[in-house]
Each structure stands twice: as C-alpha cells, then as structure tokens.
Amino acid sequence: MEEAADGLDGMHVTTAPEPGRGRAHARLLADIAFLGGLDPERPSATQRLDEELGPELARRLVSALTGRAGSRRQREVEAA
Numbered sequence: 001m002e003e004a005a006d007g008l009d010g011m012h013v014t015t016a017p018e019p020g021r022g023r024a025h026a027r028l029l030a031d032i033a034f035l036g037g038l039d040p041e042r043p044s045a046t047q048r049l050d051e052e053l054g055p056e057l058a059r060r061l062v063s064a065l066t067g068r069a070g071s072r073r074q075r076e077v078e079a080a
Helices: 008-015 021-036 043-051 057-066 070-080
Strands: none
Touching: 043 057
C-alpha cells in the first residue's frame, strides 16, 4: 500500500534527493550568467522588427504569430 505524501509516515517521500538536481542547478547558473552578459543597449525585438519590416508589417506579423489578430485590443489599435 502506498503512503500518502502528507501523512506522517509518508513525509520521507518529499525529502528524497532528485537525481538531476545538480545538473539542473548548473544549467540555471549557466543561463543566468548568459543573460547577465546580454547588451542592455541592444534595441528590443519590437524595435528591430520595426526597422526591418516597417511598423505596420511588424505589428501584423506579431499579431498573427501570437494569435491576437482578431482581439478587441487589436481592433482598438487599428481604429486609433
């Protein structure tokens, strides 16, 4: 019979070591180090898209890719 994790006898279940914990922690630290090395002066993705495609096409592309093409907010922006 299986012990409930929240029962007194089942509490040891939550303290079992996770086999991949060391690797996951190392990956997280590597990701944090990578993100810390990004250039804060680099233009945002929106700015780069606007420069490459023009603001209208960039807005339509982002709307289509995010599934917001028919949203109320989108219609409000277009009406403005």
